[in-house]
Amino acid sequence: MRSGPIAAAREGRHTPEKKKQELTCAERPNCRCKGRQVHAKKEKARADVCGAAQSPPQGKAGTRRKEKARNEEKRMKKKKKQGKKRKWLIPLAVVLLAAVVFSVLVGTKVIRINTLLAAGYPVHGIDVSHYQGEIDWAAMKQQGMDFAYIKATEGSAHEDECFDKNWEQAKAAGMICGAYHFFSFESEGAKQAEHFIKKVGDLKGSLIPVVDVEYYGKYVKTPPDVEKVRKEVRDMIDALEGEYGEKPMIYCTYNVYRKYIEGVFDEVPLWIRNVYYPPEDIGRKWTLWQYTDRAQLDGYQGEEKSIDCNVFQGEKGQLNNYVIQ
Incomplete structure (x- = not known):
């Protein structure tokens, strides 16, 4: 320094x-x-x-500017978030709307999805009564029908007026045939079985008999007593098995199945009706599935323009397991 x-x-x-x-x-x-x-x-x-x-400038003016800036930032974040929501809300709304429309169309049977799904089964058949009138059984066979269940009786006294002719002509056309009985909630099961046996007679070479249990008339709104129905159905099942040596089959709707059949008749073959979708949710194995009551086939002229169609769960050879020997 x-x-x-x-x-x-x-x-x-x-x-x-x-x-x-x-x-x-x-x-x-x-x-x-x-x-x-x-x-x-x-x-x-x-x-x-x-x-x-x-x-930044202090005081009231500066505070207001800060607050305004914060509010603007919040607004932009909210707007951006809402924009992201809209991106997935619109597709979701479209999917939900399509699902609702599809459900309505299926429910009203405008779209018959069952017909497409049932086409994958190898064995098809129909069930008929006097409502189909005159039937060309050869034409039914040509349209891919392998079997037919024909109404024989109802209750303890009624007979189907077309049974005899349908039975004879269907067998002549090479159809595998079976007879069914429409169960009455107003008659004893044993008497109904007796009436069926008397009308139909020998069933060797034919499909096992069917007991059709479904609501009708006043019972649609007021179902009958559970225990009483189960007893009478059991009496009829036992009587038919005693006569033909094979357990008969029960036909029913979902409502009847849940109320009367489920867990009580599990050993009896089941023919279930579901005209909306395959009955995979029924909770047990089914033998026949009635997939539509609106089919239109050639070869019948009656007051009923539609016909019931069914599929068998199995190959054609396995259907013989349900033929009385």
Whole structure:
């Protein structure tokens, strides 16, 4: 370090220049600082680094601007979030609408999905009564029908007027035939079995008999007593088995199955009706599935324009397991 007059003189020369680099707020024109801060110039940026220059204006105006900025940021985030929701809400709404429309069309039988699904089964058949009138059984055979269940009796006294002719002509056409009985809630099961046996007679070479249990008339709204129905159905099943040496089959709808048949007649072959979708949810093996009551086939002329169609769960050779020997 130098000392002496020369050094002092040099020091005196440089001191004012240094002070020019560090000015107080009072010495700076247009400075907004309230204190007497010292301002330094950055060598690199040559920019004012005063706290007043860096910080946003204080006071009510500054607070309002901050609040406005925060609100705008929130609004933009909310808008962006809503936009993302709309992106998946629209496709979801379209899918739900399509599902509702499809369900309505299936429920009203405009779309007959069962017909497409049933086509995958190898063995098909029909069930008929006097409602189909005169039937051309050869034409039924030509349209791929392998078997037919024909109504024989109802209750303890009624006979189907077309049974004899249908039975004879269907067998002559080479159809595998079976006879069914429409169960009455107003007659004893044993008497109904006796009536059926008397009408149908020998069934060797034919399919096992069927007991058709479904609601009708006033019983649609007021189903009969569960235990009473089960007893009478059991009496009829036992009587038919005693006569023909084979357990008969029970035909029923889902409602009747759940209320009277499920868990009680599990050893009896089941013919289930479901005209909306395959009966895979029934909870047990089924033998026949009535998949539609709206089929339109050639070869019959009666008051009923539609005909019931069914499939067998198995190959054609396995259908012989249900033929009385």
